[in-house]
Amino acid sequence: MPESQRLTSVQWLVCIIAAIGFAFDIYELLMLPLVARSALMELGGISPGTPEFARWFGLLFYVPALCGGIFGLLGGYLTDRFGRRRVLTWSILLYAVSACLSGFSTSLWMLLFFRTTTFVGVCVEFVAAVAWLAELFDNPVQREKVLGYTQAFSSFGGLLVAFVNGVIAKHAMSLPAIQIPGFLQSFVGTIAPIGEHADWRYTMMSGLIPAIPLIIIRPFLPESPKWAAKKAAGTLQRPSIAELFSPKLKRTTIVTTLMFACSYGVAFGALQQLPQILPGLDTVQAKMTAASEGKPKPQAAAAAGRTRQVITANYTKSQELGGLFGRFALAVLVVHIVSRRNLLRFFLIPGLIVLPMVFYGYFLGHEKVYWTGDMSWLPGFHNVSLSLLGIGIFLAGFFTVGVFSFWGNYLPHVFPVHLRGTGESFAANIGGRMLGTPFAFVTQFIATFSFVPGASPAAKIAVVSAGVAFVLILCNLLLSCLLPEPGVDAINNDGEPT
Template sequence: MTPQPTTTPHRLTGVQWVICATAALGFAFDIYSLLVLPLIVRPALMDVAKVKPGTPEFNYWVGLLFYIPAVAGGIFGLIGGYLTDRLGRRRILVWSILLYAFSALASGFATSASTLLILRCTTFIGVSVEFVAAVAWLAELFPDAQQREAVLGYTQAFSSVGGLMISGAYYLAVTYAGSLPAINGGHEAWRYTLISGIIPAIPLMIIRPLLPESPVWQEKKSRGTLKRPSFAELFRPEYRKTTLVTALMFACSYGAAFGAIQHIPRIVPGLPQVVHLARAAQEQAVSKVQFLQEMGGLLGRFLLAFLAVRIVSRRRLLRVFQVPGLFLVPLVFFYPAVHSLSMVHVGIFLAGLLTVAQFSFWGNYLPRVYPTHLRGTGESFAANIGGRMIGTSAALLTTQLANVMTGSTPFTKLAYSASTVALLVYAVGFLSSFWLPEPQRDELPE
């Protein structure tokens, strides 16, 4: 249900602003670290693996780089959710951000595809744990229902700011790579882009002493009343439906992003308006498309945050984005992505809006359906098993389907494959929403 404010929420204190800033920074750079891959995978594999785009070997490595880190993130992210309930929200949040930041730094110096794959795994693990810890931490630090919904919604919107930042960072790296210090004897833009992921570690080490632990978790821990989290408890009758439906729907949200939208940087170079450009100009065109997609995602997240305190039904709120996405996202990849760069600019903006908003929905929804001792564990099952393990497998499905899809070029085959996968996951997500449980009250379950 929509929070029904009975009192006016207090203004945020200085410490609460620091908390929001920390969460926003974490959300921004976890997406920054994830969305760098669609931008750099093509030049990185051409550099370290010496494979040609569009070949089966190239698609094989792309599939591995998209999916294997997601599996690692899913497994260790699930463990991280458990540790969030056992050891505290703040501690796990801080270490998860440091893990993905330093992994991003190291990946910029990779000299082989296998090394890059390993470091992408550790990056993904940090990101997977960060989301769960940050959502539980924020939800419990803001007990007022209306304020909590707003804080969760607007801080998660900074995930799309991270997407804008990575688009800008890649554009700058492509443009000025020749002026930067050489790495492994070259000036490859993808390396400098990856290295920039170290940025969030710097302010975090300064403000860490100011960050409080969740008072709800801390009080239960101090009194000895905090129950031990259990994965088996997620499948008890009172939580089973919630656990399974949210995992499936989270998987569909991720499936739309990884199975379609994140392939657009590899589709754009094949467009008639781009294919004959020099490589640097092609990458700049890709960066602009990525920027527009992130602008759409940013607007979608803010729209979700605005509607979250105004629409009563959580199902209805989600369908605001699911229903138009069911028709529009597959269409973008079926026609504009094959024929027109200008149409792609408009289409990918709308596709980003409708798809990315759903990620913020889960950050607002999940804390309201699990009790304190199970909150991190329940969130991590939906986000990491459903989203990051099952949902991201859509990336592998898309790349393998592209090998057998009809089309005159590898770019066309990939676009048609992405369209097919987008239609599938959007349809399954919409149908599943009819079984999504509605939270019973505004307050978080104890």
């Protein structure tokens, strides 16, 4: 085993840019659940709980996921063909610029287009970053730690988007008005006065942030040494999707793809439904009513909406803080638990119990607040409250998001170098993005049926989320029995077939 050495300045640069990429991957993905409700109401005049709302909610999740899966798979091929650095750089620029432009949307179709190009960039970036990091370190323990801790920044991205959205919701009216330049208005239309200070638009536009450090650091980024060495020696085999289904890799490809789909299904079919569930809580309804009292109807609706958005951002912070702890727990445990199956079950077994219970609590709609205090010394955390449901969503985030870091550590070890990007891309994009993300629509669709218990759309979504989480985590737990152990029945730790 090669000795662990201190990170060089070049290695630090790679880790920094990968961490930024991971953080803003999640920043971009979790942005939509926070703002979808407001965007659909403004651009389409669609009310929550209606079939039309469920249809467009599903389109905004499924079409980008479908295109992201297709182009992400192509990105995995390009990563193996042309190198990790080049593909990662352009993918980050693509999703950053697309996210900013989506804030200028004048129609639902325009928003759908830019969400799709954003998703394409995110899908490609994840694969390139994981392959790049895995090939940068020869020492297995150091490699596992780097993969684990850099992926933990994904949850910083989730916390950041919740924080940014909460701040914007409070100060949107004092920010510069968003308008379409005059020479473009004949092509894309104009933004209605009600949307010129819409918090969802500012939140979308904030996705441009990761492009700034990338432009500065890019000239100093090296290529993957292992990929470059094989390329220079002429021994780099051409990547092939068909090879993923060869006798050596077929089981690995199928099982990881299905399990990735279940992991994403839990996140989008349950955890990311929280913004649609929260308006059903008695405490949230009381705060929205208090914010709108004594105001004319349009101003009352806007005040209630801003209050709901701030509360949603606060709950999302709790959820993402749990995810952050889950990722760090994975980074610590990955070097101590030898069996990858047992490591995964550390998150799956408690999650099978916790998530259905938490969402059933949201279904009941009664929140018990134990403590409320001012933590203004911590940015974004003033007027903090402690409640049973808040603790529950923290734990739900811990056990759900920790699984995502598992896949980032696991996948580089079960595909050889020339297939690493393609194999990771197939599992993450075909499984996670194309099959898993659409569970956001599945939950919304099932919740529209009359047989689903619940007195309100929010209660119906909560109880369906509990069922979706239970079924998908159980499927993952059963599939873990078939998951290949690296170096035992898959490939060795250097990523080459045994």
